[in-house]
Amino acid sequence: MNTKRTSNREAYLQIYRQMSRIRTFEDNANKLYLSAKMQGLSHLYSGQEAVAVGICEALEKTDFITSTHRGHGHCVAKGARAQTMFCELLGKVEGYCRGKGGSMHIADQENGNLGANAIVGGSLGIATGAALSAKRLGSKAVTVCFFGDGALGQGLLYEVMNMAALWKLPVIYACENNLYGEYTKLSEMAAGDLCGRAKAFGIETYEVDGQDVLAVNELAQKLVERARRGEGPFFVVLNTYRFHGHHVGDINRTYYRSKEEERDWRENRDPIKNFGHWLIQEQVADENELKAINGEVLAEAEAAVEYALLASYPNENEVNQHVFVAN
């Protein structure tokens, strides 16, 4: 037991650091919004870190992910730099999309992030298509399609799962069930059984505690490896919770979810806090090491924000660039 712990020490600390990076990124994004330094919509990922990190730590850089409107976490987890992300959130030219995409459209091609999407379920087809490419080109790349429980309402999901199953594509459908779609409870949006919706297409399905990063990572490693061997597709429901509102502007939430419920998740089911306790209890790391990591992460994030605030906007002539790519 303990030997495994120590042998995996680097991996565990990397997982902790990545989750901490996401949380810190979102705290700073929130600050930027509340201080009116950032405009538009931002949907914070805080609370769901174990999902993105647990899965992305099981992926290679050459593997693909597709992301959602709540995409900062996926982006960080797949290897993006906070500075370039903040530049994008602030519409600066050094952003991942030269400021043209924004929070809901960050893409980081170098790291295999095919992009966030502001259409609920909008990347279901893209992810499945990336898996088709991998199969056809024999690249062995696996694609993870992140989407929320709300996307279960989009018919597109059932169309692409059917084709992924017919064609045995190396894609993993990762449904982040945070219990709400905007201001509506999942129970009011979804009849029946979530996993059944994939089982019906003959797809192997799993459900996992999305707050337990090791459980997520262990499952992800197994499924990614099997998908690489051509045993996909797979469908996973990850039970999780968003700590903030639907977006940064969603302040009064009691009409759709109770303060008690929020407190319970924050206090008892915080994936970072819990993993930290575990690391200490298992003697993988001590309090101070974790503090140090959080400190480094915070410094990195604040430097990134500072840089992004001072960075320059795109030139006006960029407005009609990139409509078409030259042939």
Add this chain to the structure above:
Amino acid sequence: MNTKRTSNREAYLQIYRQMSRIRTFEDNANKLYLSAKMQGLSHLYSGQEAVAVGICEALEKTDFITSTHRGHGHCVAKGARAQTMFCELLGKVEGYCRGKGGSMHIADQENGNLGANAIVGGSLGIATGAALSAKRLGSKAVTVCFFGDGALGQGLLYEVMNMAALWKLPVIYACENNLYGEYTKLSEMAAGDLCGRAKAFGIETYEVDGQDVLAVNELAQKLVERARRGEGPFFVVLNTYRFHGHHVGDINRTYYRSKEEERDWRENRDPIKNFGHWLIQEQVADENELKAINGEVLAEAEAAVEYALLASYPNENEVNQHVFVAN
């Protein structure tokens, strides 16, 4: 046993007559096409009669159905007149849609047929909406949504089944599995298990031999009655077969289905022939009575065709009528 038979005699002969009406209608439609008297696309229902008749004989005139591109059978089964239908197929003003709809858009509002649809799955939403009206207005009407196995590929189906289940709507989704969508086998179009696709939404599902009109009718009576009581929605797979090509022009079919397969269904699984044998064997009717019925039906159809051929086309000024209804 035999008592039941005789007590139900009228009902059985009505079922036989209705199936015979459909077969005869389609034979004549095919003749019209082959003799170049009818243009456009016609998708013949021959072979599937037990589905439409078994279900529609369990419905009231005030119940609704929605139909498909292969809709002649549903239309006849719900009570339409052959003459008015042939007028529609020939684009004549006395047709159900004044000749403006055609084969793929026949609607017969008086009898609760909300219309055929040339979009695969196009009436899934309409049927579910009709069920919402019935529930909201307290009309007790039940809606049956006919669609083919190919429509299982349309994401819309999963969206509306979810809402029908959430809202407990009085709708029955009747999937006519005739094994092919156009020129492609169902097995190449649909992964997994058909019924599972509805079960996933918590919908009660059934599978029945679509060539056995009594089995279909018995199930339909039970489900319609329960749907009326508010126990819906339901999902039924009816296994059946189209005797003709995908449409009247689909003559050479061996590249997608074998002559042997076609012969087997025509000879051994003809719903009309088999029900006829049963009626005689159970002494509900004798050979001559059935012959008489078929004779009447044929005379009726031929008179209808003759009338429709001579009937007049809409006036040119109708071309821009009915774009909008006056308020």
Add this chain to the structure above:
Amino acid sequence: MREISFAQAIKEAISEEMRRDPRVFILGEDVAEAGTAFKVLTGLVDEFGTDRVLDTPISEPGFTGIAVGAAMTGLRPIVDLMFGDFLTLVMDQMVNQAAKIHYMSGGKLNVPLVLRTNMGATRRSGAQHSQSLHAWMCHIPGLKVAMPSSAYEAKGLLKTAIRDNNPVVIFEDKLMYQEKAPVPEEEYLIPFGVANIVRTGRDITFVATSSMVQVAKQAAQSLMADGIEAEIIDPRTLVPLDEDTIVNSVKRTGHAIVIDEGHQNFGITAEIAARISQMAFYKLKSPVLRLGAMDVPVPYSPVLEDLTVPTAKDVVNAARAALKGA
């Protein structure tokens, strides 16, 4: 007269029509307790309950299709489509079903349905939450299209839409929701196909839709300095279109600029400019000019996004060019 916001006007229109006609109901995402994502309908569910203010799953094609079926069978649904960008998802239900059913059935079936959605950029919402796609709907026979330019029009046009027995698509500029305008306490309706002459002027005609009416007003204001008197016409509905009012104005002024927030290429400025150019041909003193949104996906970066939408300055410059051309 009392002033209320564009959002309040919409809620009043819906509440009044729901009181008037029990067949009217609204469905969409987060329309009930949340009162829509834009908080336009806050409180509506308290009066009418969740049967008539119906929260749906995130299934735009599905709930729009259900609305079509409900409309065919005795109800009068109002579909709330959260962003106009999501029209991409409901085109089959609106175009192949709702728009054609009356015609295809030879006049037997009706689809009294209202699709409420929005338009408008510069909200920093990115390329998939900022489009103005009304040109698509205008192109389809069987659909009516309304474009309210203020709280007053919003209420009057929406009430008319709800009473119409045909499918109607109404585009609300999401940036106007909080803008206030005088709206009478008494009930009123605004008929479809009757343009509003927002401002009379002898020198040039501005045809402007939705939020562009405000832009045109600002431009007209500053042009007064040059002694230029612009006439502003708000068509209010694009289908049906009040061609006569537009053409007659241009016949008087001899100059015209058409301003709209949809993409300029193959957008509605083309149709209106083409009709003016044809019908007022012999009275036109300068080419009809068009100002639509730039033909690029809407960029997120504020400095870029603001360049994509016609401004008062653009209108002023166009007007000067037109009149110099004369």
Add this chain to the structure above:
Amino acid sequence: MREISFAQAIKEAISEEMRRDPRVFILGEDVAEAGTAFKVLTGLVDEFGTDRVLDTPISEPGFTGIAVGAAMTGLRPIVDLMFGDFLTLVMDQMVNQAAKIHYMSGGKLNVPLVLRTNMGATRRSGAQHSQSLHAWMCHIPGLKVAMPSSAYEAKGLLKTAIRDNNPVVIFEDKLMYQEKAPVPEEEYLIPFGVANIVRTGRDITFVATSSMVQVAKQAAQSLMADGIEAEIIDPRTLVPLDEDTIVNSVKRTGHAIVIDEGHQNFGITAEIAARISQMAFYKLKSPVLRLGAMDVPVPYSPVLEDLTVPTAKDVVNAARAALKGA
């Protein structure tokens, strides 16, 4: 020169490009053994196999979305959309995804995808199988739109489309599939944005798309009796649009008629007429006239359907009116 049909030309274009580039593949309903519903691709699967000629379920949004993802990651898909009427189902994938991804990613991601679909009425197919919806696609920045008017254009434009690194939508008139035309044996491509002057004439300019080019030719033929020489311009691609060739022709002739099979209202005749009216304003001797499909859902009844599409007679009458107007 040898003559081949429009359908054969399309199959040749696809076969040649698939041989040239292993990343190219086609997917859609019944494209493999059935060779498409219109038998355009009969035999293609025999050469390239079912990996590259991929039959799909009846899931237009799904397989179009999959094509978008495949295009972003190294393949070059051709999507076969059986009827143009089904564009209603793929608008989100084409408009919110394919058209915007290059721009939204700041130029990092590309979507080299071709959507092949069709248009055209008078096939007695009813209102949901007869539409010509190209105006919608033309309105969206990020999409290119090609409209071949003969087998020659079909092959040359499709090959160019397949090599383009952007999403391209190509509309084939389903009534032309069996029409033959001279097509060289040697390879050729037709560049986008270069109109074809089908016929030169001094008196009036006809701008015609797709099958309407034939209609314009017949009209020009019969007008010769009146000593009228019509110039016919086929834009070949609507996005990009060769405005100069069109405008320069009208500047010479002073008269113009725009002919297209899409609905006239808010359709592509509006854009082209508006541009001509603006750019050739001082040379125009009569109003630019527009002939589009009638603004009604396409009726089934043959006697009605034939009234909805512009005919040579309509063009002749319009031309006489225009020239009398002069």
